[in-house]
Amino acid sequence: MIWLALLMGCPPAVTLNCSAVDPVFGEMQVALQVDSSAVVTGTATHPEGLAIRTISVGGEPANADDFNYAEWSVDLPAEVVDDLLGGADLIDVDAISTDACGISTRFATDTIDLQTGPDPFVEDLALTFEFPGEHDYLPADGSAQALVTALANVEAIGMPVSFGTSLGLLDATTTVLLSRDDLAAATVAFTGDSPGVTLITASSGGQTVSRALNVRGSAVLLPNAADIDPGEAYGVQVDPDGATLASCSAEGELGATSGGVDIKTTPGGTDSDGDGRYDLFVTAPISAAVGDSVTITCVDVFGQQAVGTYAVPDPTP
Numbered sequence: 001m002i003w004l005a006l007l008m009g010c011p012p013a014v015t016l017n018c019s020a021v022d023p024v025f026g027e028m029q030v031a032l033q034v035d036s037s038a039v040v041t042g043t044a045t046h047p048e049g050l051a052i053r054t055i056s057v058g059g060e061p062a063n064a065d066d067f068n069y070a071e072w073s074v075d076l077p078a079e080v081v082d083d084l085l086g087g088a089d090l091i092d093v094d095a096i097s098t099d100a101c102g103i104s105t106r107f108a109t110d111t112i113d114l115q116t117g118p119d120p121f122v123e124d125l126a127l128t129f130e131f132p133g134e135h136d137y138l139p140a141d142g143s144a145q146a147l148v149t150a151l152a153n154v155e156a157i158g159m160p161v162s163f164g165t166s167l168g169l170l171d172a173t174t175t176v177l178l179s180r181d182d183l184a185a186a187t188v189a190f191t192g193d194s195p196g197v198t199l200i201t202a203s204s205g206g207q208t209v210s211r212a213l214n215v216r217g218s219a220v221l222l223p224n225a226a227d228i229d230p231g232e233a234y235g236v237q238v239d240p241d242g243a244t245l246a247s248c249s250a251e252g253e254l255g256a257t258s259g260g261v262d263i264k265t266t267p268g269g270t271d272s273d274g275d276g277r278y279d280l281f282v283t284a285p286i287s288a289a290v291g292d293s294v295t296i297t298c299v300d301v302f303g304q305q306a307v308g309t310y311a312v313p314d315p316t317p
């Protein structure tokens with residue numbers, strides 16, 4: 001009989017009548033967090049010395065921080081707090097225990113009160129940029145956007161943020177820091193409208209942070225126009241001007257190559273001498289006629305185009 005009582009979690013010294021045991025007693029305190037989650041801590045004692053099996057608050061199970069839930073705690077996520085409040089500013093929540101006899105007891109109560117929550121504050125304000133395709137700049141033609149995110153400590157949730165830029169366009173200049181991955185974060189989209197370096201700023205709670213963002217135009221063909229006589233080859237370089245080149249292609253009667261590859265049929269580009277510029281050659285066969293030409297088009301990773309045209313000149317002035 002004793003071993004059976006032990007298995008059931010009841011003291012062996014008494015003949016336990018579960019219908020007559022006194023209920024669990026204890027206390028609890030709700031601490032509302034700035035992100036509208038709550039940390040609930042409390043104490044519990046079973047007057048009969050029985051095992052306490054579970055304690056829950058708002059449907060969330062508590063951790064036993066000491067033997068038999070003598071001290072316990074439970075984190076209520078913001079969604080749970082929101083559900084409990086049901087639109088109200090203030091509501092009472094109960095701690096419910098279940099003991100070894102299976103008896104449930106509402107043994108403590110405290111209030112969730114939105115009016116007495118802590119005030120948000122900002123520290124560690126920072127800016128991050130997310131470029132499309134993991135590039136490190138935006139095109140000046142406005143064809144792509146970067147995401148600008150202000151990050152701050154979790155206690156900054158709910159604070160307004162002001163964004164600014166020295167060129168280009170932000171899709172919003174004020175927003176609010178919201179919860180994200182244990183941080184406060186607010187994101188706006190940025191679009192470039194002219195080449196240059198812009199200083200993006202974010203200000204919140206008395207802090208200001210700024211960071212440079214590169215907006216780049218198309219690459220440049222050097223030169224982007226030239227005469228070429230029949231039987232000659234002409235070197236053309238592609239200066240990316242900070243952009244990331246994708247490829248060059250060509251159309252026309254004259255030839256165009258890079259690294260020995262005909263870019264009229266196989267778009268590409270080779271930097272033969274490692275100076276960061278594609279090295280192209282325009283070639284005019286002996287049979288080339290006056291007015292024969294080739295047009296080279298180089299695009300960067302955003303599709304911004306650089307165009308150059310090379311032609312056989314009229315030899316008669």
Ligand SMILES: [Ca+2]
Binds near residue numbers: 270271273274275278
């Ligand atoms: Ca080169």
